[in-house]
Amino acid sequence: MYGDVEAEFEDIMEIPMTQQPAPTQKNKSESITKKVVKTGGIDFQSENIRNDYQKIRAILPKYDAYIENENQTKSDQRINYNLTIRVPSIGYDTLYSLLSSFGIRLNNKYSNIEDVTARYYDLKSRITNKKALEQRYVELLKKASLIKDILEIERNLNEVRTDIERLQGQFNYLSKQVNLSTINVSFYEILPYVYDSSQRTGFWARIFSALDNGWQGFLSFLVGVTTLWPFVFLIIAGIYLYRKFRSKRKS
Template identity: 50%
Template sequence: MKTLTILMIFLMAACGGNGGSNISAESGHMDLMDVVPEEDFLGESKETWRPQNSSTSKSSNQSDPEIEKKVIKTGGLSYRVESTKEEYQRISKLLDQYDAYISSENENKGYDRINYNVSIKVPPQNFDVLIKEVTDGKKLDNRWVNTDDVTSRYYDQQSRIENKKKLEERYQEILKKADKISDILEVERNLNQVRSEIESLQGQFKLLNHQINYSTLDISFYELVPYELDQEQRPGFGTRLLNAMSAGWQGFQTFLVYLLALWPFGLLALGVVWVVRKVRAHKKSE
């Protein structure tokens, strides 16, 4: 246990150490939350990564690797077509040429138009060319393009994953040298927490990478159709008469139900009439 304590003290000294850490050589117990805090244990700053600007000195620019800009491009188009089926087939043929694919699609029909919506994923280098091909000869109702710079977010998240993995390795080293059950359980608890955080960060980083590598283009096109009265769905004359009689009978039953619900007011009205007649009869007798 003394060897493990000495190792922990050595790690704290190498990482900058926290003067307030609690290590008791006499008791042989270590508080892992104080001994291996994430920032002190890795010796990393709480400040997130920031790309170098143009004012950085030449020596710094020579030592730092070249930073690749990361952006997410999205856009949307809306226009009218003569046939939604033909337009869908035309767009589908263009996708293979530009390494694109349809991630989602939706078709709905109104009383005067047929609407079709498709969401396309396309490599960013083919984004503008695909828009040009799709809109060629079309009169657009709406067109928009948005570019979101996520360079700082990308490298910051990448750095956080690397630091979490280093922390995981340190915990694994400590776990191998721990011989006290309480220390082993504490290390395993923190190790599981770090692994869970790594999985979450990797999932977010994977999604961010996909958004960078594939831009999103939402296309909405519609076809105007003449209004048609569907006579086949209208019921015949006999059926309409039976429906009218049934509706009338249902209305009469509803009226009776409401009428019966007012019976207390009927009794009250009869009582008032009886009292008025008694008073008039009494006056006549006088």
């Protein structure tokens, strides 16, 4: 009994952890369905951005779609909306075409289709094979009796389970991208210019404002002159001494 366990353990230990086990045999009747990731983008100008926003929200349930992210910005000139819409891939084309008809001017649109069939089934196969290897380690762990063998099996079992978790995460993300297409919608409304009546000033208000500005300028001039008084004093004193000196020479 121990010899069989030891031999089986050594056989499994000889498999490098980075090497994938041989792919499992697929049923010949199993057909490989093409897997694609669809991503689109639309940018348009809206005449009434609130109405278009409400219309978009209203049509989404018809296609089992939803807004994953949305962002609104506003300035004095325009309002912007950015929506990330997720829709089941079967309804992508229809919804994309419908959203492209919104607005008074379509600025830009794009649609990309990425074939991920090979990556999808590769991940699926690797997960299946890793789980098969995991089961072999579990069965072997039940039979092991030596401490060193138990520790070695548990170490390898943990590595396999870590690989499974990583691959499963990649597969789940890719599956979501395949099942739910993405449409990025950006639209904006140009706001009309609004004259600010508070900035309007009448004739007399402008007169008083001009007088006030002139008075403030005069005061500023006096302040400036006052700061120069030491230099003025020196100039006056110099002129006085110069004249006094000249008068003495003449006499």
